[in-house]
Amino acid sequence: MKQYILDTNFFVQAHRAHYPFDVFPSFWSKIQELAAIGRIVSVDKVKKELDHNKDKLSDWVSDNLPDSFFQPSSETIEAYSRIANWAYSKSGHYKQAALNEFLDADEADAWLVAYALTDVTNRILITHEVSQPEARSRIKIPEPCNEFGVTFKNTIAMMREIGVSF
Secondary structure, three states: OOEEEEOHHHHHHHHHHHOOOOOOHHHHHHHHHHHHOOOEEEEHHHHHHHHHHOOHHHHHHHHHOOHHHEEOHHHHHHHHHHHHHHHHHOOOOOOHHHHHHHHOOOOOHHHHHHHHHOOOOOEEEEOOOOOOOOOOOOOOOHHHHHHHOOEEEOHHHHHHHHOOOO
């Protein structure tokens, strides 16, 4: 079974822009359902990023997702190391600030890619980031995904692939 790994922006954009709680409760119920069966997961770094905001979204996440939803990033150290080595090999392209941000231990992006990389056959990263290989000031999630063969999609593509409609 394919497993979908959710980026922080999956939650933030859904909550703030596309699927507010009061207008699309069925979207959030479906997220709960998919999380309960393990079809969707994320990593502990995403939880930390969401908790930082201390808002309705962070409350919803704490109240509605199972403890097992946020997987420990510590289990992906080997894959993370490969991604870090790749990022450092691109230091001639990316600005130092971009490398620092991407590899910051508290930032989720590299850890999400690492988690997906540990099972590229069955794990698909869900993000709203779009590939921008020419960018120098920020490493977007699609760049390491493309380098390591990690599949990534956006929310709508995931819902279509799973067969969800509202």
